[in-house]
Amino acid sequence: MRVVEADWTWTGERFEPGVRLALGDDGRLAAVGRLAQAPDERLRARALVPGFVNAHSHAFQRGLRGQGESFPAGAGSFWSWRESMYRLVETLGAHELEALARRAFGEMLAAGITSVGEFHYLHHPAHGQDWALDRAVLAAARATGIRLVLLQVYYRTGAIGQALEGAQRRFDGRSLAAFWANHEALARELDPARESLGVAPHSIRAVPLAELVPLVREARARGLVVHAHVEETRREIEDCRAAHGRGPLELFDEELALDHGFTAVHGTHSTPADLARLARRGANLCLCPLTEANLGDGLPGLAGPPTPALALGTDSNARISMLEEMRWAEYGQRLRHERRGGLVDEHGAFAPRLLRAATLGGARALGLAAGAFEPGHWADWVALDLDAPELAGWRPETLAESLLCGAGERVLAGTWVGGRRVV
DSSP: OEEEEEEEEEOSSSEESSOEEEEOTTSBEEEEESOSSOOSEEEEEEEEEEOEEEEEEOGGGGGGTTSSOSOOTTOOHHHHHHHHHHHHHTTOOHHHHHHHHHHHHHHHHHTTEEEEEEEEOOOOOSSSSTTHHHHHHHHHHHHHTOEEEEEEEEOOOSBTTBOOOGGGGGGOOOOHHHHHHHHHHHHTTOOTTTEEEEEEEOOTTTSOHHHHHHHHHHHHHTTOOEEEEESOSHHHHHHHHHHHSSOHHHHHHHHHOOOTTEEEEEOTTOOHHHHHHHHHTTOEEEEOHHHHHHTTOOOOOOOOSSOOEEEEOOBTOSSOOHHHHHHHHHHHHHHHTTTSOOSOOTTSOSHHHHHHIIIIIHHHHHTOSOSSOOTTSBOOEEEEETTOGGGTTOOTTTHHHHHHHHOOGGGEEEEEETTEEOO
16 A cells, blocks of 8 residues: 655644555555554645535536626626626537536646536537537546536526526426436446536426426435535525425425435525524535625525534636635624624634535535545545745644635645545
């Protein structure tokens, strides 16, 4: 076994010295701890943290950077941004999508993100074979070396009770039978060492309830994780109540028997009672603070307890930085609750909880054995440069807070996926 040791290694609560990582030939960790075998690779002036897990990404939206970020006077930011997104969709074929996804995934790896849950709904080219764009995303992941969970989105309506229009037709799930047939074809093409699938009913506005329930039931029977946009905007909640007499999270809870395999993305306007119910079910909540701020959607209320298991995502990829996602998640809660709390753990510390959200929380949401230095987990990690000026003055007990509050990507000294250095 190849053994790697850095000066300091994050063990889930703190940075500790003397921790050695033994790598098996399968890209997983075979042993972790104060091993007798001398290190084959000694990383000096480095600290290791598990690779960040990005639980929610739309890679094609990397093409919107700098576009749709200014809004006409009086226009709602979310709806103006959507129009820019639809214009981009009309320009994308398989070649263009693969190029955008490569760019997004490459930036993720440079930002220490080793696994991504790609919430993928741009399935069909304007002309040519249906579902061809799914393969473009797979090709981009293989070219960059990132670990991919392709969350195949089922999308059937433009709004509750409304047909798909224009660019939305390229998102169409066709039918449950067609969706699952494509899913099975994709499954036969995957490299299990790097690729897996999940299922994502896009949202209550995009999937009729009569199709949502059997879709999720079948996904659960196949052992697949399920992700959905939930309560991102007030309009979504109002439309759902008008159609179904309940808000989206309440409806999902009653109809879908939520559990640890379900991840609600955003929850920006969810009530404390709904979030507490999500927590009791053992489900996950994925926050995307940079996108939620970019669109002006708002800040979720996480004053709990209980609060759901947290994950983090880069969503629209207007800025790809898991360090900033963690920072904005914490600072947003401080602002919302007037400095009372934030995302602190039972010891009053915020860094361990945020690092768990960016690693183990994302891995849990995506069904991955990742996000921690544990035997059997994937050997994915990122190295920190302890000599970086942004970290000057660090001590072992302050390093995590220094990283989250004061550092950017310049402190990252390398990214490894499956034990292989990719950045």
